[in-house]
């Protein structure tokens with residue numbers, strides 16, 4: 226498997242790399258960020274998401290707790306009522322942030338939880354205990370679902386579980402077993418999903434709109450269009466190169482992964498203390514009202530996304546361009562094409578005017594001439610661009626001829 230840092234980056238997949246980092250940084254401080262990558266086969270969606278396992282930071286949990294209890298905020302049935310001293314007694318340990326994948330053939334019990342038969346049939350001390358399923362075990366980590374459109378079509382029970390898990394931040398899950406009281410536990414899990422909307426059964430928003438809306442962001446993956454990128458991919462994937470790479474595994478790979486991990490830890494720390502400036506919050510609120518956006522989730526995702534994006538791009542504060550960068554990702558699956566066009570056109574015209582005002586304000590406080598262009602939203606006329614281009618490329622929002 227190609228290490229995360231070596232995966233080919235090009236314009237059509239840059240959004241996914243950004244979302245992966247943003248989501249890990251947010252997850253590691255306890256706020257999930259759910260996203261869904263759509264695209265044709267061969268765009269490398271699942272490769273990128275699975276490779277992200279290489280760069281996950283550690284979490285600290287109560288020793289041996291399969292529910293990954295945070296020692297500062299225990300939530301599982303075994304630890305939630307313990308005192309600080311009792312938890313100290315048990316001790317803590319560091320484990321890599323969980324990354325678990327739901328298979329389509331999984332049973333509800335495997336996903337949510339079931340009765341622990343070993344404990345129940347123990348000759349000395351028979352005990353009815355719950356064995357957490359995949360989702361409770363992914364607490365404080367990532368849950369990956371490939372072909373989510375197909376899952377939504379064929380497994381309504383698992384879809385309902387996901388709706389609960391993604392309903393709030395944190396979400397919750399119910400573990401039901403006959404003979405045992407229903408246990409409802411909080412879970413804080415970022416759901417990452419992938420699908421190809423051009424294959425059966427079609428786009429997720431048309432199959433289960435409610436589930437589609439639970440995703441904070443959707444990014445559409447494009448195929449690489451440049452000869453250089455493709456040629457480089459071929460070289461990386463040649464048999465000879467793979468053999469060579471497997472032979473010298475590689476201090477370098479570990480080091481590069483550590484660099485990513487360290488960045489993520491630093492970004493998480495910053496995320497915990499960063500607020501969106503008032504004028505950007507107002508800007509988002511106006512978009513909501515003016516375009517009748519319906520989903521509060523959408524504008525919350527805009528705020529969360531803009532802050533995270535500004536942090537991973539190293540901006541010392543969130544800019545209007547950080548918000549506009551998020552808009553197509555947040556709205557693509559939530560509004561129809563016409564509304565999205567209107568919002569984007571609005572950014573184009575109003576954004577410039579307001580951006581300029583804010584720029585003037587910023588100018589008074591601080592001299593930052595190198596950031597000027599971030600306050601001016603310019604772009605080519607969106608009306609002439611095919612809808613797909615508009616939705617899929619962030620560049621149309623921020624660059625182009627003036």
Ligand SMILES: [Zn+2]
Pocket residue numbers: 287290291292293294299300301302303304305
């Ligand atoms: Zn626990």
